[in-house]
Amino acid sequence: MTSPMEMDKLLHVAQSCAPPEAIQLIVQVTEDPHTHTFAKLAEAPTIQKLALTPEGAPYVQLLRLYTTGTWADYLSMAHQLPSLSAAQVAKLRQLTILSLAYQERSLSYATMCEHIGLAKDLRESVRILEELIIEALYQNLFTGRLDGVAERLDVHSVTPRDVPRTADTHNGHDAVFGLLQALRAWRDRSSDAITALDTYKRQVEQKYDARAQTMQEDHAALTDALRNVAQSDTGMVARMRLQETYPDAMDVEANRRTHSKRRSKRTRA
Structure with a gap:
């Protein structure tokens, strides 16, 4: 150029x-x-x-x-x-x-x-x-x-x-009009992209909030169930049922208790 x-x-x-x-x-x-x-x-x-x-x-x-x-x-x-x-x-x-x-x-x-x-x-x-x-x-x-x-x-x-500063010719008018149309199209595409991103962001936030709420409710239900098991004469049977219903959560709870016992022994020693 x-x-x-x-x-x-x-x-x-x-x-x-x-x-x-x-x-x-x-x-x-x-x-x-x-x-x-x-x-x-x-x-x-x-x-x-x-x-x-x-x-x-x-x-x-x-x-x-x-x-x-x-x-x-x-x-x-x-x-x-x-x-x-x-x-x-x-x-x-x-x-x-x-x-x-x-x-x-x-x-x-x-x-x-x-x-x-x-x-x-x-x-x-x-x-x-x-x-x-x-x-x-x-x-x-x-x-x-x-x-x-x-x-x-x-x-x-x-x-x-070039776009002539004085568009006094047919080509000049076409060039200015074409540039204006291109800018408008770019503006519209940018606006659509921003709207789509905002919509996607809201959807992700809603899914995250819903999942967090579900996890919180499951944790509360598991805590209540474990408390009931500890107070029940049929704790072993109930615990087996909980193991079937919440296998992952029970594994986590068992690991937590094992870790807690080991820490208590080290403290006494």
Whole structure:
């Protein structure tokens, strides 16, 4: 991605350049493999003035295309734009993949080829596609895993593309609206997740309280039963019945009594 310092240099150059130089600057940034943000340059006063000239208007439109547009947008307006160099074609295809990755977390080769104008079943198309993806991964445009066997790109995170500060174009409105929709969807998912966690927490607490209450009642019942056994002439028979009814609890009680007797003997000694 273009660093703030590099973009500041471009803006400084754009402030004082003549129309021919501004056109060359647009060509340069749309070919540069390390530049992927263009909104600030497109809003520069010199570029805005260039848009009013017959020779400069197509290049400004090209710059706006690289700001938020895709390969499909280019095809729809190619007759209004300058011819693209090989570097510009690769850049626009890469930006298109970036837009797709922002919308979907799992992208098939077939889907990506369709959106960037490559034949789906040709080995050469796969090679070009993988080179574009690998270069984007190296530049941290997105993170993910490229699965050549399954012919799929699994996206983990994405660096968003430009959203124009002045959304005066159709693409600008779409970009702002899409970002707003994405934020609303994230808010709704977060709210649903919090509600689900709160519900689960209450359920766990209720189960814990119910189990604690049951254990307390069982302990009280066992204590009363043992007290009755100690006071009964038929204590042995009753104790055998308790052993059948509360086997675990009786084992615990027996261990407690054995431990108590040993401690008493040690104390007397």
